[in-house]
Amino acid sequence: MAICPECESALDFEEEDVDEGDVVVCDECGSEFEVVSTEPLELTKVEEDYEDDDEDDEEVEEEEEEE
Ligand SMILES: [Zn+2]
Numbered sequence: 542m543a544i545c546p547e548c549e550s551a552l553d554f555e556e557e558d559v560d561e562g563d564v565v566v567c568d569e570c571g572s573e574f575e576v577v578s579t580e581p582l583e584l585t586k587v588e589e590d591y592e593d594d595d596e597d598d599e600e601v602e603e604e605e606e607e608e
Contacts, residue, residue, distance in 0.1 A: 543582055547572045556582050 543552040543565075550569035556579065559565060563576045564587060574584035 543584065545569060545572065546574070546584060546586065 543554065543556060544550070545552050545567040547567060548570040550567060552565055552574075553568055554565050559576045559579065559582075561576055561579060564573050565576065565584070566573050573587040573589070575587050577583045577585050
């Protein structure tokens with residue numbers, strides 16, 4: 542049983558049912574993970590690509606100034 546690296550819920554798929562390159566989605570937190578390796582099972586988080594024309598939606602880096 543694979544565990545979601547984000548929320549530690551059980552991911553609802555069988556390890557033998559996925560291949561490298563497959564993307565699985567966590568039912569609990571909605572995160573997507575790409576299968577980078579099957580033996581052992583290794584997942585890497587798929588970062589969502591926001592549409593480029595939605596520039597106002599980008600995160601603004603906040604710089605903290607401490608003295
Ligand atoms: Zn999750």
